[in-house]
Amino acid sequence: MREVFHQSLEDVQGRLVEIAELVTVAIDKATRSFSTSDVALAEEVIENDQIIDDKAIELDELAIQILARQQPVARDLRIVVAALRVSASLERMGDIAEHIAQLTRMRFPERAIPRGLKNTFIKMGELDVEVARTLAELLRTEDVSLVERIRTAEDKLDDLHISVFEKVLSENWQGEAAATVDATLASRYHERFADHAESVAKKVLYLATGDWTADTETLETLRLQ
Amino acid sequence: MREVFHQSLEDVQGRLVEIAELVTVAIDKATRSFSTSDVALAEEVIENDQIIDDKAIELDELAIQILARQQPVARDLRIVVAALRVSASLERMGDIAEHIAQLTRMRFPERAIPRGLKNTFIKMGELDVEVARTLAELLRTEDVSLVERIRTAEDKLDDLHISVFEKVLSENWQGEAAATVDATLASRYHERFADHAESVAKKVLYLATGDWTADTETLETLRLQ
Numbered sequence: 029m030r031e032v033f034h035q036s037l038e039d040v041q042g043r044l045v046e047i048a049e050l051v052t053v054a055i056d057k058a059t060r061s062f063s064t065s066d067v068a069l070a071e072e073v074i075e076n077d078q079i080i081d082d083k084a085i086e087l088d089e090l091a092i093q094i095l096a097r098q099q100p101v102a103r104d105l106r107i108v109v110a111a112l113r114v115s116a117s118l119e120r121m122g123d124i125a126e127h128i129a130q131l132t133r134m135r136f137p138e139r140a141i142p143r144g145l146k147n148t149f150i151k152m153g154e155l156d157v158e159v160a161r162t163l164a165e166l167l168r169t170e171d172v173s174l175v176e177r178i179r180t181a182e183d184k185l186d187d188l189h190i191s192v193f194e195k196v197l198s199e200n201w202q203g204e205a206a207a208t209v210d211a212t213l214a215s216r217y218h219e220r221f222a223d224h225a226e227s228v229a230k231k232v233l234y235l236a237t238g239d240w241t242a243d244t245e246t247l248e249t250l251r252l253q
Numbered sequence: 254m255r256e257v258f259h260q261s262l263e264d265v266q267g268r269l270v271e272i273a274e275l276v277t278v279a280i281d282k283a284t285r286s287f288s289t290s291d292v293a294l295a296e297e298v299i300e301n302d303q304i305i306d307d308k309a310i311e312l313d314e315l316a317i318q319i320l321a322r323q324q325p326v327a328r329d330l331r332i333v334v335a336a337l338r339v340s341a342s343l344e345r346m347g348d349i350a351e352h353i354a355q356l357t358r359m360r361f362p363e364r365a366i367p368r369g370l371k372n373t374f375i376k377m378g379e380l381d382v383e384v385a386r387t388l389a390e391l392l393r394t395e396d397v398s399l400v401e402r403i404r405t406a407e408d409k410l411d412d413l414h415i416s417v418f419e420k421v422l423s424e425n426w427q428g429e430a431a432a433t434v435d436a437t438l439a440s441r442y443h444e445r446f447a448d449h450a451e452s453v454a455k456k457v458l459y460l461a462t463g464d465w466t467a468d469t470e471t472l473e474t475l476r477l478q
Contacts, residue, residue, distance in 0.1 A: 092334055099324040109317055112334065116341065196430050205421050208433040213441065 033104060036094045040111045041167065043087045047118045048164035050080050054125035055160050055221065059153025062128050062214065063146065067136040073129035080122035084115045091115075103235075110231045114167070117224045121160065124221045131214055135206075140214070142207035145195060152188050152218040155181045159225045166229060172236045175229045182222040189219040258329060261319045265336045266392065268312045272343045273389035275305050279350035280385050280446065284378025287353050287439065288371065292361040298354035305347035309340045316340075328460075335456045339392070342449045346385065349446045356439055360431075365439070367432035370420060377413050377443040380406045384450045391454060397461045400454045407447040414444040 054073050061069035091112050094100065100108055132140045141149050159181045166174040192215040195201060196208055203211070279298050286295035316337050319325070325333055357365045366374050384406045391399040417440040420426060421433055428436065 092330065095320060095334070096326045096330050101321045105317065105321050109320070109337065112337065113341070116338070193434065196434060201430055203430070205426055205428070205433045208430050209418065209421060209437045212434045212437040216438065216441070 033094070033098045033100060036090075036098065037104075037107060040087065040090060040094070040108070043083065043090070044111060044114055044118070045164055045168045047080060047083050047087065047115065047122075048160065048167050050076075050083070051118055051121045051125065052157065052160040052164055054080065054122055055128075055153075056157045058125040058128040058132075059149075059156060061132040063141050063150050063153060065132060065136060065139045065141075067133055070129035070132040070136075074126055074133070077122050077126040081119055084119040084122075087115045088112060107235055110235055114228050114231055117228045121221055121224045124217050124224070127217050128214060131210060131217075135210065140210055142203050142211045144201070144203065145192060145211055148188055148192060148195070149214060149218075152185060152215070155185050155188070156218055156221050159185075159222050163225045163228055166232055170232065170236060172233055175233050178222075178225055178229045182226045185219055185222045189215050258319070258323045258325060261315075261323065262329075262332060265312065265316060265319070265333070268308065268315070269336060269339055269343070270389055270393045272305060272308050272312065272340065272347075273385065273392050275301070275308070276343055276346045276350065277382065277385040277389055279305065279347055280353075280378075281382045283350040283353040283357075284374075284381060286357040288366050288375050288378060290357060290361060290364045290366075292358055295354035295357040295361075299351050299358070302347050302351040306344055309344040309347075312340045313337060332460055335460055339453050339456055342453045346446055346449045349442050349449070352442050353439060356435055360435065365435055367428050367436045369426070369428065370417060370436055373413055373417060373420070374439060374443075377410060377440070380410050380413070381443055381446050384410075384447050388450045388453055391457055395457065395461060397458055400458050403447075403450055403454045407451045410444055410447045414440050 054076065057069050058073045060066065061073065091108050094108055095105075134140070159178055162174050162177050162181070165171070166178070192211055196203065196211050201208075279301065282294050283298045285291065286298065316333050319333055320330075359365070384403055387399050387402050387406070390396070391403070417436055421428065421436050426433075
């Protein structure tokens with residue numbers, strides 16, 4: 029029974045990694061479509077989001093079957109519950125990649141990326157891709173040192189998010205209302221994307237340390253290193 | 254054992270209703286603080302969000318204990334898993350109320366509500382309060398006819414969300430960049446709030462109908478009535 033359980037868990041883990049990799053591809057394409065106004069690339073992201081959603085639903089079904097058939101307790105139970113939560117976060121990250129692609133499509137043939145913020149958004153896109161890629165690696169390897177890398181990227185994204193608002197609200201901002209709307213939404217999407225990744229990273233850290241309620245403090249400790 | 258399980262479920266349900274009621278209070282105060290620039294009310298929402306977060310964590314712990322001790326299967330198992338998801342959505346709705354209160358605080362002593370959009374945001378606020386209140390009632394009574402009421406309010410919120418962008422992007426929009434940012438963020442928060450409520454409503458509907466995968470279609474059917 030224990031053997032079967034561990035095979036099931038490996039299956040769950042493999043699927044989480046697969047979804048995280050699909051999310052990495054999605055955010056990479058979405059942010060490139062946003063900075064290059066590549067509407068074909070944007071369409072691809074929008075179309076493929078259904079695959080991520082379907083895979084998340086399949087994974088949830090598998091997790092529920094494991095709960096029903098193998099009735100795990102203690103740490104094993106928490107792993108399965110955590111998988112359900114991770115799947116929800118990954119699915120939401122896929123949605124956010126889709127939203128960024130939708131901004132590209134909405135403004136096409138105009139550029140979605142607001143003038144004067146091109147470098148900022150290219151940097152935010154690169155950081156989100158790094159976050160997603162690191163998250164997939166964390167889920168695959170369970171190497172908790174990667175949590176800190178995600179946290180660092182998330183901090184940088186927070187700073188860039190604030191800098192977007194500073195720019196938009198400064199006196200020399202010359203963007204039209206459309207550019208202000210795009211900058212506000214896109215920046216928010218980037219920040220939320222990394223937020224979800226951090227929340228997943230916390231769960232992996234919890235599973236590694238076994239300490240559910242103290243995950244925030246554990247992360248704080250890691251940050252201080 | 255069955256008796257114990259049902260008592261546990263009633264406890265879970267009672268706690269979900271309690272959290273939904275706290276979220277209703279939060280969104281009511283947040284939207285009123287936003288339209289009246291009442292910073293004290295906004296502070297109250299920001300401070301009390303921790304209570305919602307704590308209650309969601311306690312509920313999750315209870316649900317995990319039920320899974321471990323009573324090892325439910327079939328529909329019972331799905332009820333507990335659904336409770337975990339509903340708790341995550343309610344917690345997120347509380348966060349969104351907090352974000353709206355933060356907008357109020359950030360602009361104070363200026364008005365956060367953008368000129369020319371006052372009536373729209375008052376209406377959005379009222380709809381979100383209605384959505385939250387109906388959701389608490391749905392969780393308490395399991396009366397699935399309430400799902401349709403939430404869906405209708407969510408549709409109206411979607412229309413208002415689109416109308417905010419139409420206004421902001423129209424030629425006679427005279428708002429500064431700050432007003433454009435506030436309108437964009439606040440409108441997005443209102444729309445997301447109702448989105449989460451709808452996602453909870455779908456889960457309750459699923460529990461009532463027992464059909465997990467077809468919940469979207471079932472909702473579509475309800476909409477056509």
